Each structure stands twice: as C-alpha cells, then as structure tokens.
Amino acid sequence: MSSVVPDASGSASEEPSWPQAAYAAELKAACQSLGADESDLQHLLAPLQEAQVPLQQLYGLLKQSWSRLKALRESQADLAEFASEHPETVRLVKQGFEALQRGEAFSLEQSDRLFERACELSHTREVAARVRSLQAEIAAIQLDYHRAAELSLQAALTPGLDAALQWRYQFQRALTLEEQGLGFMDEAALEETVGLYETRVLALASREQRPDDWAATQHHLGDALGALGQRQRGTRLLERAIEAFENALSVESGERDPADWAATYNSLGNTLGILAQRHADTEMLERSVSAFESALEVRTRECEPQDWAVTQNNYAAALLTLGQRKQDKTILKRASDAYKKVLQVWTRERGPLDWAATMDNLGTALRLLGEHRKGPRTLEQSVAAYRSALSERTRDRVPREWAMTQNNLGAALHRLGMRAEDPQHLESAIDAYENALKELTRERGWLAWAMTRANLAAARKALAELSGEIDLVRAALSDLQAVAGVFRDASHAQYYELVTEQIALLRKLEQRIQHAERA
Numbered sequence: 001m002s003s004v005v006p007d008a009s010g011s012a013s014e015e016p017s018w019p020q021a022a023y024a025a026e027l028k029a030a031c032q033s034l035g036a037d038e039s040d041l042q043h044l045l046a047p048l049q050e051a052q053v054p055l056q057q058l059y060g061l062l063k064q065s066w067s068r069l070k071a072l073r074e075s076q077a078d079l080a081e082f083a084s085e086h087p088e089t090v091r092l093v094k095q096g097f098e099a100l101q102r103g104e105a106f107s108l109e110q111s112d113r114l115f116e117r118a119c120e121l122s123h124t125r126e127v128a129a130r131v132r133s134l135q136a137e138i139a140a141i142q143l144d145y146h147r148a149a150e151l152s153l154q155a156a157l158t159p160g161l162d163a164a165l166q167w168r169y170q171f172q173r174a175l176t177l178e179e180q181g182l183g184f185m186d187e188a189a190l191e192e193t194v195g196l197y198e199t200r201v202l203a204l205a206s207r208e209q210r211p212d213d214w215a216a217t218q219h220h221l222g223d224a225l226g227a228l229g230q231r232q233r234g235t236r237l238l239e240r241a242i243e244a245f246e247n248a249l250s251v252e253s254g255e256r257d258p259a260d261w262a263a264t265y266n267s268l269g270n271t272l273g274i275l276a277q278r279h280a281d282t283e284m285l286e287r288s289v290s291a292f293e294s295a296l297e298v299r300t301r302e303c304e305p306q307d308w309a310v311t312q313n314n315y316a317a318a319l320l321t322l323g324q325r326k327q328d329k330t331i332l333k334r335a336s337d338a339y340k341k342v343l344q345v346w347t348r349e350r351g352p353l354d355w356a357a358t359m360d361n362l363g364t365a366l367r368l369l370g371e372h373r374k375g376p377r378t379l380e381q382s383v384a385a386y387r388s389a390l391s392e393r394t395r396d397r398v399p400r401e402w403a404m405t406q407n408n409l410g411a412a413l414h415r416l417g418m419r420a421e422d423p424q425h426l427e428s429a430i431d432a433y434e435n436a437l438k439e440l441t442r443e444r445g446w447l448a449w450a451m452t453r454a455n456l457a458a459a460r461k462a463l464a465e466l467s468g469e470i471d472l473v474r475a476a477l478s479d480l481q482a483v484a485g486v487f488r489d490a491s492h493a494q495y496y497e498l499v500t501e502q503i504a505l506l507r508k509l510e511q512r513i514q515h516a517e518r519a
Contacts, residue, residue, distance in 0.1 A: 023055060025352055030062045033306070033350040043106055044069065047143045053183075056353050056398055061183060065141045072100055072137055078130075085127055092118035093131065112138045126165070129158040133169055136176065145180035145189070149173045167204035167213055171220075174201055178224050190228040197221040207251065215251040218244045219264050226271040238275040242268065254298055262298035265291045266311045273318050285322045292318060301345065309345035312338055313358065320365050329372035336365040348392065356392035359385050360405050367412045376420055382412040395439070403439035406432045407452050414459045426463040433459060446490070450483045454499065457483070461506060464513070473510045477503065 027045060031038050044065040053061060076097040082090045096114035099107045115135050122128040132155035139148035152173035156166050174196040181190030197217055205213035222244035229237030245268040252261040269291030276284035292315035299308045316338035323331030339362040346354040363385035370378035386409035395402045410432035417425030433456035442449045457479035464472035480503050487496040 023049075023058065026055065026058045027062075029349060029351050030059050030066075033059070034063060034066050036066050037102055039106070040069065040102055041066065043108070044141065047141070051143055054398075056357075056401065057183065059351055059354065061143075064179065064183075068137050068141050069100065072134065073097070075134070081130065082127055084124065086121060086123055089118050089121045089123070089127075092121070096134070108138050108142055125158050125160050129155040129161060129165065129169065132158075133172060136172060140176050140179065145176050148176040149180075152176060163204050164210065164213070167201060167210070167217075170196065170201045170204060171213075171217065174224075175220060178220060178227075181224065182227055185231070187228065187231060190224050190231075193224045194221065194228065197224065211251045212257070215248040215260070215264075218248040218251075219260070219267065222248065222264075222271065223267055226267065226274070229271075230274050235275055235278050238271055238278070241271045242275070245271065254294075258298040259304075262295040262307070262311070265295035266299070266307075266314060269295065269311075269318065270314055273314075273321065277321065280325075282322070282325055285318060285325065288318045289315065289322060301341075305345045309342050313342045313346075313361075316342065316361065316365070320361070320368070323365075324368055327372075329369055332365060332369040332372065336362060336369055339365055352392040353398065356389040356405075357401070359389035360393070360401075360408060363389065363405075363408060363412060367408070367415065370412075371415060376416055379412055379416040379419065383409065383416065386412060399439045400444075403436045404448075407436040407440065407455065410436065410452075410455060410459065414455070414462065417459075418462050421466060423463060423466050426459055426466070429459040430456060430463065442486075446486055450486045450495075453479050454483050454502075457502070457506075461502070461509065464509060468513050468516065470510065470513050470517070473506055473513060477506050477510070480506065 023045070027038070027041055030036065031041055034041075041062060044062055047065075048058060048061055079090070079094065079097075082093050085093075092114050096111045096118065099105060099111035099114060112135055115131050115138070119128050119131045119135070122131065132151050136148040136151035136155070139145070139151060152169050156169035156173065161169075174193050177189045177196065178193040180186050181188075181193055197220060201217045202214065202221075205217055207214040222241045225237050225241035225244060229235070229241055245264050248264045249261070249268070252264055254261045269288045272284055272288035272291060275281070276288060292311055295311045296308070296315065299311050301308045316335050319331055319335035319338060323329070323335055339358055342358050343355065343362070346358050348355045363382045366378050366382035366385060370376075370382055386405055389405050390402065390409070393401045393405050410429045413425050413429035413432060416422070417429055433452055436452050437449065437456070440448045440452050457476040460472045460476035460479070463469070464476065480499050484496060484499040484503065487499060
C-alpha cells in the first residue's frame with residue numbers, strides 16, 4: 001500500500017499547553033515581527049494564556065490584539081470630537097486613553113471603567129456611541145467577543161445616527177463575531193456573523209451610495225461563509241463565499257484600493273482551492289493559483305512582507321495540490337520554490353512555529369518532486385526539511401503537529417529507502433511512523449491513526465523484502481489486519497480493498513521467506 005500522509009497544516013493541538021519556554025520564544029518572535037514593545041505584548045498575552053489558546057494560534061491572535069491596541073491609541077487624536085462635552089466627560093475619556101499607553105499604569109480594565117463612566121455622563125448621543133465602540137475594542141482584546149458585539153450593537157442602535165455610522169458599528173459587531181468564529185472554531189458565531197452581514201450590514205451600505213463599505217462587507221461576508229463552508233459538508237456555502245468575493249472585486253480596484261483588492265483575491269484563492277478539492281476540479285485549482293498570482297501583483301515583499309508571505313504560502317499550497325493532481329514536476333518545482341520564498345520572511349527567529357510549518361510543507365513539496373526525479377538528492381532535501389521542522393515542532397509544544405511531521409518524515413525516508421534499497425533509511429522510516437503513532441492514536445482520530453499504521457506496515461514490508469526477516473512481515477500483517485477492520489467498519493470500501501490486497505501480498509512474502517528458511 002502506498003504511503004498516505006495526513007494533512008499536516010494548521011491543526012490545533014487537542015490538549016493545548018503553555019510550557020514557559022515555548023510561549024516565551026513565541027512572544028520574543030512576535031515582538032520582533034510586529035515591532036512591538038515586549039511589555040505591551042505581555043499585557044495582551046494574559047487573556048490568551050487564560051483562555052489556553054493553542055500555541056500555534058498565539059502569533060495570529062497577538063497580531064490581532066496588537067493591531068487593535070495601536071488603533072485605540074491612535075484614536076486618541078480624535079479627542080477633539082469630545083470638545084463640546086461636559087468637562088468631566090472629557091477628563092474621563094482622556095484618562096481612559098492614558099490607561100492604554102505603554103508603561104506600568106497600562107490597564108485595559110481601568111480604561112474600560114473610565115470609558116463606561118464617560119459614556120454615562122455624556123450629553124451627546126453620537127459621542128456616547130463612539131465611546132461604546134472604544135469599549136468594544138477593549139473587550140475584543142480581552143477575548144470577550146460577545147460583550148464586544150453587544151457594545152457595538154449598543155453603539156449602532158444609538159438614536160439619531162446616520163446610515164454610515166450605523167454601518168460602522170454594525171460592521172464592527174459582525175467583524176468581532178467573525179473573529180470569535182475564526183479564532184475559536186465557533187460555528188454558531190460564524191452563522192450569526194453571516195446573518196448579520198446579509199441582513200443588517202449590507203442594508204446600511206448600498207453599492208450605489210457607498211460602494212467601498214458595500215465591498216468591504218461583501219469581502220468579510222465571503223470570509224465568514226468560506227470559514228463556515230470549510231468546516232461543514234457540502235459546497236453551497238463555499239460557492240456563496242466565492243460569489244461574495246466576486247461582488248467585492250466588482251467594486252475594488254488594484255489601482256484605487258490595492259490593499260483591499262489583494263486581500264480579496266487572497267481570500268478568493270483560498271476558497272477556490274478548498275472547493276476544488278471537494279469537487280476534484282483541476283480547472284478550479286488553476287483559478288485558485290491565478291487568484292494568488294493577482295494578489296501577489298500588489299502584495300510585494302518590499303512593501304508588505306507579512307501579507308506577501310501569507311499569500312506566497314497560500315500560492316505554494318495551491319501549486320502543491322495542483323502539481324500532485326496533474327503529476328507535473330514543473331508545478332511541484334514551482335511549489336517548492338514558493339515555499340523557499342516564504343522562508344525569507346517567516347524565519348525561525350521571527351516566527352518559529354510558522355517557520356516549522358513552512359519547512360514541513362517544503363518537505364512535502366520536495367518529497368513529491370523527488371518521486372519524479374531519478375536521483376536521491378531531492379528526497380534527501382525533503383528529509384532534511386522535515387527534520388528542521390521537528391527542531392521547533394516538538395512533542396511537548398505541539399504534539400499533533402509533531403506527529404504529523406514524524407509521519408511525513410517517515411514517508412520521505414520510506415521513499416528514499418526503497419529507491420536506494422537502503423535498510424537503514426527504512427529502519428528510520430519505521431521509527432518515524434512509530435513516533436507518529438504515539439500521538440495519532442485511534443481514540444484521538446481513527447483515520448489519521450489508520451493511515452499512519454498502514455504506512456508503517458508498508459515500510460516494514462519493504463524492509464522485510466530486503467532483509468528476509470519473518471518478524472517484520474508478521475508485524476506488518478498485524479498492522480494491516482487492525483487497519484482493515486477499521487476501514488470495513490467505517491464503510492471505506494476503497495481503502496479496505498487496498499489493505500486486503502496488501503495483506504494477500506504479505507501472506508505470499510511470508511510463504512517465500514519461510515520456504516527460503518527451510519531450504
């Protein structure tokens with residue numbers, strides 16, 4: 001049975017943990033990457049620690065919170081809009097902003113209390129709505145997304161606001177719930193988000209009167225639909241997401257609003273790629289690749305290195321899937337080159353887990369490319385990439401990702417051992433598969449366990465053919481018999497047939513070895 005490598009991208013650990021050294025390294029890397037002061041990020045880290053956010057999500061959520069905090073600080077320049085207020089209200093708002101500045105006095109809680117008091121004393125409804133929106137941003141930084149959404153709703157429902165301000169606060173409300181859904185796999189929050197964008201937010205921004213707000217809403221509606229569609233079966237939600245992105249692009253322009261245009265093309269590329277895999281549609285995969293290429297016309301390494309790296313990574317993944325589907329070594333080479341470019345920005349120092357994930361993906365691209373090349377060099381590079389990934393993807397930090405990379409490493413060593421007829425490589429492959437099975441247990445996920453154990457059986461069979469060891473054959477038989485029962489019970493007929501074929505071949509190998517021993 002040919003090796004099957006489960007998807008190793010971005011899976012959250014089932015039992016998130018916070019080893020001190022691990023998150024200290026991530027915090028240091030985030031400071032360097034975001035250009036943030038460590039004391040600021042330490043404050044922003046506290047809610048993430050309390051929520052036991054998986055380590056691999058830490059950077060993304062820290063980046064999100066840091067962007068919010070910077071925007072809050074910059075909004076202090078809008079104090080002029082409070083000038084007509086009662087002096088006590090102005091004083092409280094000013095103190096609220098002071099509590100958000102860098103230093104020992106920094107306190108999100110104190111800022112929130114001061115803004116709350118200012119809102120109670122406010123004589124102007126529009127100013128009260130503005131203060132509520134500031135409180136909503138503080139709540140979002142604290143990961144209290146539902147309170148943040150409620151505060152935004154209070155702002156939006158303030159009597160007398162024009163449609164543009166109502167849209168602003170309803171959009172803030174929907175975006176907050178979208179982040180809850182994306183960050184914490186909360187499908188209910190995503191479903192609520194989709195409903196808000198479609199029934200409330202779009203109603204406040206027509207394409208004719210405010211096209212930019214309409215396009216922004218369509219873009220985020222597409223993101224929410226895409227995330228929801230990725231987690232649910234079927235394709236209708238993904239198709240609706242694509243419609244929303246195309247709506248946004250009918251207004252956005254690469255010349256007029258290049259950042260928004262590129263972001264929409266990046267999201268469109270991701271959704272097309274997911275839908276293409278559901279439909280097994282090569283043409284749609286090519287459209288995904290094209291969408292990323294459009295985004296990269298604007299997202300350059302020089303101007304937007306982080307956004308460029310995100311899109312370059314997505315582009316590489318689409319090329320990898322397309323190259324694998326078409327069995328095209330030229331496309332696989334483009335995928336590996338794209339991953340190498342990502343590593344120019346996602347360095348080990350700036351983002352150790354992102355760097356490790358990219359190394360893992362590069363290893364897969366090189367492994368698939370190596371299968372099309374005659375010599376061992378590309379497969380050896382694949383092995384080296386996986387081993388580099390494991391220097392950061394350790395079992396104690398990200399156990400599931402460690403196991404996936406161990407499985408991928410086993411696949412590369414397996415291929416290399418078979419090509420070179422080298423028992424040592426095959427023994428190393430067996431070790432890697434066995435490592436993977438320490439975390440990919442049947443209880444935690446039967447399919448990943450079954451695939452990995454089938455890979456282990458294949459490596460044992462290959463080594464038995466070289467060494468003539470009957471014990472290896474019997475161990476491989478035991479592996480496949482366990483796997484066969486799982487596939488049979490789960491009604492996976494295709495996999496069950498493949499496994500039973502391999503069992504028959506192992507029986508024949510067992511007989512040959514026994515015959516040779518008797519002779």
